[in-house]
Amino acid sequence: MKRRNIIITLAILFAAVNSLLVYLDKEDRVPRLSYVEEWSQTFEEDLYVELETPGVLTALTQKNVYFDEDRGSFGEFLVNSNDKVDVGDGLFTYKAHDYYETKSYLENEVSKLNSQVAAIEQAITDISLYSIPEAEVTTELESEDSTLVIANESAEADYRKEQYLAEKNKELALKEAELQSLQTQLSELETSGDIITVESPYEGIVTEVSESLNDPLLTIRDTELKAEGELTESERMKVQQEMPVEVIVREDGSVLDGTVQEVSQSPEDVTVEGTSTYPLQVGLAEGSDIEGLLPGYHTTMAITLKKAVGATAVMDDEVYNKRIWEMTPEGKLDKQKIETGIHVNGMYEITKGAESGQWIAAEENSQFRDGAPFITPVQLDNIQWKHLGNYDNVSWKKYFVTGLLSR
Structure with a gap:
């Protein structure tokens, strides 16, 4: 019993001394290992910021x-x-x-x-x-x-x-x-x-x-059609001519491509207490399939305000104060500063500072340090157990012994 108490006391003392050394290590002489529990990748994505507003089909001209x-x-x-x-x-x-x-x-x-x-x-x-x-x-x-x-x-x-x-x-x-x-x-x-x-x-x-x-x-x-709608004051400030528009016909779900043809400079009615609305006209792309569609059919118009096609993207909860924790091929964490653009559907466009396909820590942890080595948990579900040891032209015994000697 006395021997057991001595061992426990020495273990506690050892842990305390090591913790104190790490805490007092101002010059990073003691390497600190970071544990990354969840990780993911930056990826390529087409990002669109859209504004949806109701509309109606009308004749192009009368x-x-x-x-x-x-x-x-x-x-x-x-x-x-x-x-x-x-x-x-x-x-x-x-x-x-x-x-x-x-x-x-x-x-x-x-x-x-x-x-x-x-x-x-x-x-x-x-x-x-x-x-x-x-x-x-x-x-x-x-x-x-x-x-x-x-x-x-x-x-x-x-x-x-x-x-x-x-x-x-x-x-x-x-x-x-x-x-x-x-x-x-x-x-x-x-x-x-x-x-x-x-x-x-x-x-x-x-x-x-x-x-x-x-x-x-x-x-x-005219047999040709266009779409008309209205914009609120805040929407009017965002919409400009020539912006792309998807016109979705509510009854059958058909989608027509178009562009903002005209946004009125004047509201329909001007009142002190009321809300101003501005007429909007959307021209349909040449060759649009309008067979069976008639003036008066109601639509939803999705106006593309901003877009980034083929952008490098990251989930917004993986960005920490305009930075990401990159997991470098050298096995270290790199606190990487990025510049972001479009933010939509829980994703950020990365305009500078990272490329698609980089491995990053998905959850920031207080023990993360820039330049520190990192370890990750073994994901047992991803191990192909039946293939263990079955690698042609690979001397697993050699690497096993080398690993033991290097510890």
Whole structure:
């Protein structure tokens, strides 16, 4: 019993002396081992910060067709409400009051449209031949009714150039359709002497037919769709034009890609105590599958505010005061400073200080020290027991003896 008490006393004294030595070791002469119980890796991830807001599908455009009673007497409608019409389809007829006066009017309108078509074609040619300068230069290209400003060689400038061309080509197609309609009316007048058929310059669905002959006589909505919604004051501060948007149709779950086309600079209503809301318009990507979708279908719009594709990421609970504990291949802990970017879904984007695939301690511990050796628990579940000792060309006996001698 006396011997047992002596052994216990010596063990306690040994532990106390070692603890005191470690505590008093200000110059790190005594190596301190860190025990890492949980660990993980930094990884590659696509990170997105999104803002979700309700929306509704609407027609991209809605065009009105008018009838000038001074030109003649209304004849008959050639279409009904909900009819689909193509460019060149007859909409209605009328009888001209005065042949020569109507002919002169139509010829003048044809001349105006020819001039407009020529101006648009010239604008398209000018911008198509224009190359984005390498140096940072601001350039303005003017057409008859619009101005394009190109800031520099950036991708944004290329995008704006393509967007401008797309808009001009749509405008050209519309003017050419109007010109064709007037030329057909003029030809029909010269043939019949007084009966004229007004053709549709638009493709779409007839939504309104004025049986009372009040203007607009007809309303035709575009078959193309867009999404509309509203933003609160705080949301308005975050959203900008050209941000990517996913438009999710609530009824069938279909997803349409789009971009923020316009965010109003003015709220719908201004009140002192109320909440201001700002109209939002989202254009759908060209070629979007909108078959079966109609104006009025409700959606959820997910606007991408920020994104980091292929970013190095880490779980946020593994970051400690902008630092991570890297487990180096040399078997030591490295308290590594990092810079972070996007924070979403419990993950941080690492913009500087670490790369994907680094092993890190998953839980900080008070006994962690920068540069200290570390040990980890054996994960028995990961050991392939049936393969132990079955390694070809490996002398496990040699390494076993070497290990004993090195202790």
